[in-house]
Amino acid sequence: MRKFFAVCGVWIGSRYIYRELLFPFFFSIGAVTFVLLLNFLIKSVDRLLGKGLSFRVIFEFLYLNLAWIIAMSVPMAVLVAALMSYGRLAEDNEITAMRSSGISFLTILGPGIVFGTVVAVLMVFFHNNILPDFNHKARLLTGDIYRKRPGLNIEPGYFMEDIPDYSIYVKEKSGDHLRKITIYSKDSQTVQTTIYADSGYVVVDGNTVLFTLYNGEIHELGLENLQDYRRTDFQKHRIAIPVDNLMLERRESARRGNREMTIGMMRENVQKYTLERNKVYVKIDKLLKAELDTVGIRNLEKVKQLINLKKQQNLRSIEKVQAEAKNRRLNSLQSRLTGEFNLAFSYQRQVNIYSVEIHKKISIPFACIVFMLIGAPLGVMTRRGGIAMAAVLSILFFLIYYVFLIGGEELADMVIIPPFWAMWTPNILLLAVGIFLIYYTTWEQKIIDFARLTQLFRKIFKFRSKITK
Secondary structure: OHHHHHHOOOOOOHHHHHHHHHHHHHHHHHHHHHHHHHHHHHHHHHHHOOOOOOHHHHHHHHHHHHHHHHHHHHHHHHHHHHHHHHHHHHHOOHHHHHHHOOOOHHHHHHHHHHHHHHHHHHHHHHHHHHHHHHHHHHHHHHHHHHHOOOOOOOOOOOEEOOOOOEEEEEEEEEOOEEEEEEEEEOOOOOEEEEEEEEEEEEEEEOOEEEEEEEEEEEEEEEOOOOOOEEEEEEEEEEEEEEOOOOOOOOOOOOOOOHHHOOHHHHHHHHHHHHHHHHHHHHHHHHHHHHHHOOOOOOOHHHHHHHHHHHHHHHHHHOOHHHHHHHHHHHHHHHHHHHHHHHHHHHHHHHHHHHHHHHHHHHHHHHHHHHHHHHHHHHHHHHOOOOHHHHHHHHHHHHHHHHHHHHHHHHHHHOOOOOHHHHHHHHHHHHHHHHHHHHHHHHHOOOOOOHHHHHHHHHHHHHHHHHHHO
């Protein structure tokens, strides 16, 4: 029992290791989140500029997208924290002192495992209860911003085309007051209207643009009959132009994508699409039983082979006229079965898409434990507690993890591999690496000398340059 509690991190030195883990963990979350948020902001700046958005809306847009960024940064922060804390302990020979006093490496690793497990449990809750709502609201706000027309941006000496069916030219501008205004109306197919005004101003009221013009002329020319011309002088003239989505209109929607649902919601969809797929398979079995006297085939190519064999048998065993009639019926059967198999495939694809997201909500948090099992022994082996080495190694392992994760997701969505293996294979592979590193650190007690590796790469590079010369 004492060994069990020791491995679980309940021993006299566990608090010291917990303190060592906390600072690099939160520091890494802040640093990684800042980098990812800055990258996201740079990519999204074209959607925000020129829309006349308030600071509150821009802040809300970034805040809502912060959820998925944190979901990515936390597992990486666990790996960085493990590398930095255990690397620092090894660098200062504290790991050696602990082991020389009879404390096994598994006992030293215990607090890290407990820390990773606690973070993983919290992240499961975050992925299932918080992230879906944030993703849903972020998608709606992104769509609302995309549909919003840019505000009026009147620059003297340039035509403004922001208002549909109108071209507006202003020669001079002083604050809200405009001088030498020309407005071309293109909203009519029968009359071309041109308005000239000596001065005026413009205001925006909701989704309506109001022009108040002074001392001007209205010219109307009939496009069907050019002799139909009318000129009107005015001292004051007002124009109200309705413009859709000039203001940011916020929508509410009950429809959610797969990344905007909780596990319970997605399980309901999995059951629904599984039921629909099974109904299609029942139809397929009925058709196969009636025409080919077989059931249970779930591969379209095998069905096509059976139909081709049946058509050849018809041509050999019965008269030509009857054989051609039966073969036409088999061709019709093949076309119908092709449609049914395609429908079943589409339902199965939906099942896989939702199943992938269900497994992802658990597998990504579980990666926190896996990264701790990798980072702790790797930190001891490198004996480097600095941020530079931890950042390089964490980025390397994180890239490997996400390459496998994204690749598995694509294969599962195409119904090539099961969703379970798609989402859990990266964890299983890295878990095997972690177990090997723990075993290596426990029994071999060797360190990785990166200075020698650097010298080796330099020698290889020099050797290759001599060959190329």
